[in-house]
Amino acid sequence: MRYDVLSEMSGILKARYVINERVLFHPTKCAAGAVLGTAVQLLGLSELPARIQVLGDQEFLSELARIATHLSTFSGVYEANGDFTIGLNALWPNSPEMVRLLEECIRGISGAPGNVLNDS
Numbered sequence: 001m002r003y004d005v006l007s008e009m010s011g012i013l014k015a016r017y018v019i020n021e022r023v024l025f026h027p028t029k030c031a032a033g034a035v036l037g038t039a040v041q042l043l044g045l046s047e048l049p050a051r052i053q054v055l056g057d058q059e060f061l062s063e064l065a066r067i068a069t070h071l072s073t074f075s076g077v078y079e080a081n082g083d084f085t086i087g088l089n090a091l092w093p094n095s096p097e098m099v100r101l102l103e104e105c106i107r108g109i110s111g112a113p114g115n116v117l118n119d120s
Helices: 003-024 027-042 057-081 096-110
Strands: none
Touching: 027 057, 057 096
């Protein structure tokens, strides 16, 4: 084996270490991750569904905003009626996946175990 290959490999490994240190653990990136983690917790989600975990940054932010908008819509309907008679299934009949996600959010926010909604 040639000695110049070893020195080049050493240089590549050093560059990789420096990039990881400066990019992956950059304070701004870590702060942004903490903000997104807090946003997910405030939405009441204990874990992200697999389809959300694979989204890019922009799609992830859009999905969080969409979930927050749907929760706001549901809370407005709840305030107008005073109970859960108009459930999530009535508001989003064509999106059972969104209904399940919103149910999980409501359970997480309210802290209530099981099904807190009276959907039929």
